[in-house]
Amino acid sequence: MKKGSYEKQLRLLQLELVALQEWVKRTGERIVIVFEGRDAAGKGGMIRAITERVSPRVFRTVALPAPSDKERTQLYAQRYIECFPSAGEVVLFDRSWYNRAGVESVMGFCSPQEVDMFLANTPLFEKHIVASGIRLIKYWLDISVETQRERLQARINDPIKHWKLSSVDLESHKRWQAYTNARDRMLQATHTDEAPWYVVDSNDKRLARLNCIHHLLEQIPYQKRAESSIELPDAEVSGESELDLSDYAIPTHYPFLD
16 A cells, blocks of 8 residues: 555544544443454554544553563463553553463463363453443454565564564474464453454555554444633743753764765
8 A cells, every 4th residue: 555545544544543633532431342363464564553642641551571580470461450440531452461472372372271270261361341331342353374484574674663573483483383373262261252363464464554553443332522612822922941952952063974
């Protein structure tokens, strides 16, 4: 999708996200949005497109690191539940409790019995979440093996993207089929009426973002409030500051730009 058309459509959708934000604040809604998918599927970019023009105090992103030694002794979902929204908040999970059915399962970070227990208990867990009044929306970003290879290779070739790479990312590409099997099992076990999965074709990042945001807005019955006129008041200025700000100014010349 061409950049100009993408940016025009994205701005229109972001205006709707601002309207959604005001509705969430006004009504005290609580919304959880889960983004899962293979490495390099575009989860981070998707979340940035959603949160770019809204307040981080309303739209809060959660991307938890690997669990600490203490967290490994806790109830598995405990550290995710602690991040759940209060009234008037939207929480976006860049990977979630579904780590157990994906990377932890494939990479052997948990036992097969723990995976079985997770898949059996998660529909009950999510049913409780929804019953408590939280809106739960789950997206799986899907890409082809060729697209993943291209994106991972781009990260290898570009030093500015090296931070996105990890040994797990590289191993995930090698274990493509194992991840496919784990994904299929996860979707079949946890796709429920209360918390269905929605699959987003993410081979074209721009088109995927527009489709996903449009779909997200359709899932929430937000209502726009009529905008009131806003007038900028005159600034109260009684005199110039006696402080010489040049004493605090940063340099205006940077040798590395020459």
